[in-house]
Amino acid sequence: MSQTLSAQLRLRDLILSGELQPGERLSEPSVAERLGASRTPVRAALVRLAEEGLVKPIPSGGFAVNSFAEEEIHDAIELRGTLEGHAARLAAERGAPGGTLAEMRRLLVRMDEATTPPISEDGFTDYVALNAHFHELLVEAAGSAVVARQIGRVVALPFASPSGFVLAQAALPASQRVLVVAQEHHRAVVEAIEHREAARAEALMREHARLARRNLELVLHDQDSLRLVRGGVLIRRRGWA
Amino acid sequence: MSQTLSAQLRLRDLILSGELQPGERLSEPSVAERLGASRTPVRAALVRLAEEGLVKPIPSGGFAVNSFAEEEIHDAIELRGTLEGHAARLAAERGAPGGTLAEMRRLLVRMDEATTPPISEDGFTDYVALNAHFHELLVEAAGSAVVARQIGRVVALPFASPSGFVLAQAALPASQRVLVVAQEHHRAVVEAIEHREAARAEALMREHARLARRNLELVLHDQDSLRLVRGGVLIRRRGWA
DNA sequence: GCGGATCAACCTGTATACAGACTGTATCAC
């Protein structure tokens, strides 16, 4: 693996885990020393993380760890809903590849299994992985590289991703009901794509993203569950320090 | 200005003007010599152009000038429609800043003036600038940095931008009618945002982008007008070499 | 004449040196 990629991955981890605090300046020499690389790959990694949004350029040069207002995350999730709705609509209008749809149906069955009560902790973990895969397949079903790229950029922020709040939400009382509804959305959108019901497919994915928005609000006011959200340390809560 | 930024801008110009052919490999030393900079800022510029999409990473390392299939541009324009629809909906739902709306209304008047028949060539040029500004204001009206950033990324490709085909279309017979319709969309979307008619605002911007798609098709089969499209040389036409 | 191996040129990825700019602190004047 290249030094640049390695630096990018490890730096991302350091930021998302909170080891590097939001607002902290990331000077190239210090990061280079910490990662055991030279400045050149570190700089390249910083540029890419800035593209992702985890890191923000400082006007006078260099980068600092970014932080995110509650409203921004709100917007990012809603935007994901619109984009996934766009993808679902395209898939329905143009027809999705049979193989992709078949795989989505297989996933549905496995997600059902993972979420039949009582849901174990492993069940939740499995669900997160399956859910992520399902959303990837949805993008694939749209058959558009342009759309895939764009969705990839929104989802790069972990708390905007489809599984961002699932694990944290598992600790909350309403978790099972939310999962049931989410799973119903999954099932319905596959059906809508199969039946070429474009408007329905689009509306479903928008509503689906709303579940994440609701989870965001619940989790934000529960210090403990927020710790379970990857990158949660980067979130600035309303009326907080 | 930094060497990196300068290299980025000039390299972009070289690519969009067709001086660097699609598919051509851009080796860092050759580009550096051509631009009179060293490899370091050239490499940084290439990374950013790759982010924009004008340049594509080669598996074995380095970059080549990218090219775009007709379908990709189709998809990019439709995606822009969805995103601008999203922005218009947000503006209507949340309420747009009064100053922004007022400026949009002033722009409408000036665009009317630029497009009252007979439309001069200057009229078209003016319209392109005003139209670009209008679309920027629409994004501003949504009041979401996340959305603005995302739209900015789609619009970075010049043929996916709101004014991408206006100039080329000016050479076509149906140009005046298209402009009348486009301008009606502009007027209606401002009205919809003012009246908080979110669904209408969204639908209008989607339909608005469809005009660009129609222009794309017209222009693609007219070699002469294609030359007027910035970045037109990068477009791979269906069933062409 | 054609396919494969060898070799040379070139290119990328990385490390590092250097100049100019910036930040923050400590000192001095008021």
Added chain:
DNA sequence: GTGATACAGTCTGTATACAGGTTGATCCGC
């Protein structure tokens, strides 16, 4: 005590050297 200023440390942006790998061409064998 407060504000401005000078200075030192540090950082970024850039140039350049070097190693490993890739590409393309030439030459040889069949």
